[in-house]
Amino acid sequence: MPATAGPVFAASNCPQPARFGCPPRHKRLFTRHEASLDPRHFIGVLSSKTRAVLRAEVFHCKTFDKSLRALLRAYAENDPVNAGKRFMRVISLLEKDYSVQDVADAVDTALRRGTDDPAAIELILRQEERQYHEVPPLELEPGTIGSSRPITNLDAYDVDSLKEYAF
Secondary structure, eight states: OOTTOSOGGGGSSSSSHHHHTOOOSSOOOOSTTOOOOOGGGGHHHHHHOGGGGGGOGGGTSTTSOHHHHHHHHHHHHHOTTTHHHHHHHHHGGGGGTOOHHHHHHHHHHHHHTTOOOHHHHHHHHHHHHSOOOOOOOOOOOTTOOSOOOOOOOOTTSOHHHHHHHHO
16 A cells, blocks of 8 residues: 555544544555654564665654664665564564664664664663562661672581581
8 A cells, every 4th residue: 555545544443534533544645645653553564574664764764763873874874684573572662662762772782782682672671661679778787888798607518527627
């Protein structure tokens, strides 16, 4: 289907959203030759046709996130054969109820940490959603500087027999 063809509600499950009360999935476009491209709509097709990912219009339009476009370019430059497969692993995170902005922020974080691996990006997303619990501070006696070693009592052990077997 061409990107400019069809009514605004064509991607919706509802045939006429305004008439039946279904919310539209895209904002309304009022001029010609505009397209509302949502990457979630293309995940199923492009996951099986990974060589088409590099040429897909949805990832090259100006409304698509800049950091995700840069990631696709980096994948294409470093490993053109597997670029589509790796990028679709990142884009498929959108199906797990992450927003495009969340995925883009995770990509930026991963690149700052020196990796572009899809598994690392997913790990960053999972770590960000995990709730942190506050750990109580260690109870140290006043005047303690640095760490102190615990005092051990070896009276309960037969130290003489231990020395015989150690040497």
